[in-house]
Amino acid sequence: MPKTVLTSGAFDLIHYGHIRLLEEAKSHGGPDARLVVIIARDETVRRLKGKPPVFPEDQRRALLEALKVVDEALLGYEDLDMATVIEAVKPDIIAVGHDQEDIERMAREAIEKKGLPIEVVKIGRFGKSDLNSSSKIKRKIVEDLRGAF
Amino acid sequence: MPKTVLTSGAFDLIHYGHIRLLEEAKSHGGPDARLVVIIARDETVRRLKGKPPVFPEDQRRALLEALKVVDEALLGYEDLDMATVIEAVKPDIIAVGHDQEDIERMAREAIEKKGLPIEVVKIGRFGKSDLNSSSKIKRKIVEDLRGAF
Numbered sequence: 297m298p299k300t301v302l303t304s305g306a307f308d309l310i311h312y313g314h315i316r317l318l319e320e321a322k323s324h325g326g327p328d329a330r331l332v333v334i335i336a337r338d339e340t341v342r343r344l345k346g347k348p349p350v351f352p353e354d355q356r357r358a359l360l361e362a363l364k365v366v367d368e369a370l371l372g373y374e375d376l377d378m379a380t381v382i383e384a385v386k387p388d389i390i391a392v393g394h395d396q397e398d399i400e401r402m403a404r405e406a407i408e409k410k411g412l413p414i415e416v417v418k419i420g421r422f423g424k425s426d427l428n429s430s431s432k433i434k435r436k437i438v439e440d441l442r443g444a445f
Numbered sequence: 446m447p448k449t450v451l452t453s454g455a456f457d458l459i460h461y462g463h464i465r466l467l468e469e470a471k472s473h474g475g476p477d478a479r480l481v482v483i484i485a486r487d488e489t490v491r492r493l494k495g496k497p498p499v500f501p502e503d504q505r506r507a508l509l510e511a512l513k514v515v516d517e518a519l520l521g522y523e524d525l526d527m528a529t530v531i532e533a534v535k536p537d538i539i540a541v542g543h544d545q546e547d548i549e550r551m552a553r554e555a556i557e558k559k560g561l562p563i564e565v566v567k568i569g570r571f572g573k574s575d576l577n578s579s580s581k582i583k584r585k586i587v588e589d590l591r592g593a594f
Binding site for chain 2: 359
């Protein structure tokens with residue numbers, strides 16, 4: 297049976313680094329894997345990052361689902377309840393980014409508590425010098441625009 | 446035979462408005478249409494907009510090809526030669542945005558000169574108040590970041 301891989305994020309300013317991370321996540325489930333992505337709610341982004349996302353949650357979700365690599369994109373839960381997400385998606389694998397320590401911890405706790413056969417894998421960052429985070433992208437845009445205001 | 450729809454752009458900061466425009470462009474070719482997108486070269490963006498794109502052309506091309514709605518994404522020609530593009534892609538329909546007057550004019554000239562049976566369609570902008578252009582997005586990012594530097 298095809299494996300379901302679950303991953304999550306804010307996905308506010310989409311760039312090619314996201315595609316590679318999503319492809320890496322999906323690859324852990326083998327060639328016929330299904331990739332489900334949980335999109336962080338606006339309120340969650342605001343709470344965790346101290347500022348709202350550039351794009352509202354509905355647009356972020358729709359854009360993710362418009363990607364070939366993504367089979368399904370779902371909005372998250374405001375209280376970030378990992379047990380609820382696992383119950384809804386029934387993943388075989390949960391892929392977490394290197395900066396998602398909290399999500400990794402919550403996933404491992406939920407898995408252990410219920411004794412579920414779910415594998416947790418870490419997915420990497422590519423090319424240290426690349427534009428591989430929204431913060432770097434925003435900084436570059438601001439640098440490009442300096443003097444224009 | 447499935448129709449080929451050709452459209453083009455810089456596609457620097459991808460947002461959901463792009464997806465809707467691409468879907469609208471493809472819809473002009475019917476349910477089994479094929480959508481080919483020409484991605485403006487870095488040098489072309491620099492010349493036309495007076496500043497380089499945030500993302501290099503290879504990343505912009507790869508991201509577009511990662512979209513479900515896009516069948517093929519190709520890098521443009523530095524001299525923006527529409528006749529060469531038409532010869533390479535052999536489109537049935539060319540979809541141009543409301544801000545692509547130059548491309549529309551070049552397309553119509555090339556079509557007329559060679560007497561080709563290619564239809565030119567205009568595709569719209571959605572939701573005046575939405576974030577529907579890269580300039581608006583950049584402005585919002587800068588506004589969000591004000592005080593953070």
